[in-house]
Amino acid sequence: MNVRALDDHLKEMVLALHAAVNRAIPHINDDPALVDQALRDCAEILDVVLDGNVAEWLGSEGPA
């Protein structure tokens, strides 16, 4: 398995989660629609991570 590619992909996912949370937190009281969207986007990423389909994540760089 291409561990480096997997490592990079998971880092990208975590950074995206981090960015979504950072975007939403300042707006908890003033923009519920933005917060809801960020939560949905986080859930979408987490669902894919939990599915664990590494070959799909990495495309042609899937498990070898």
Added chain:
Amino acid sequence: MNIVVCAKIVPLASVTIQIDPATTRIVRKDVSQELDPQAAKAVEEALRLAERRGGSVTVVVMGGEDATVGIRSALAMGATAAVHLSDPALAGSDALGTSKALAAAIKKAPFDLVLCATESSDSYTGLVPGQLAQLLGIPPLTFATALTVDGNVVTIKRQSEGGYDTVSAELPALVTVTTGINEPRYPTLKGIMGAKKKEIRKYTAADLGLGPGEVGASGARERVLTVGRPPARPPGRTVRDEGDGGRQIADFLAGLKLV
């Protein structure tokens, strides 16, 4: 409209930056990195412009192999393509060497607007944008808190002590954006997966026509002589309020000529 964003990949905000005492450089090896949050604002501004006016957003990054994750973040936000200047010969470049490399890479394709953060979140020199504009032969519009393009003219609002300065220039031009200009979008799952299909062109110093006298540690004219921690702050003064606390504070401030 071809927009270029110069971005830096920096240690994660949660990481305490360490300096290698031997090289006086920031330790980047085995440190988790991300797209500089300041550069993300430049990417966001470029994407908003491209969405309004059409065109492409190309992100140019100079950094080691570890920079790939941060570059992909910019692509996942929506940037069209990326250019990665990655070569051991570029390591140790000072601000001018970095500017020379970025300028050489930018000149390889037509461009209308170059966006940069005002300064990076790790080294904070703020030197590169001005040098880059000079090397590209275009006007720099700095400290933008708002940015518009109308026809062939870019206009920024620059916050000043008395309000805003409005500054315009004909394209091509370079604009540096400030922290308050926008709230960057975050990469979505669709963006992350789509970014894997986007092009990251890689250039070495030789590809850019730059030799060891111009970039890298050997070409650097800037020297960091020492790096150290700031001196410990002296303890503060505690005022006990036994009926005259207000007077004691007023006297203290008057002694400092603050009131």
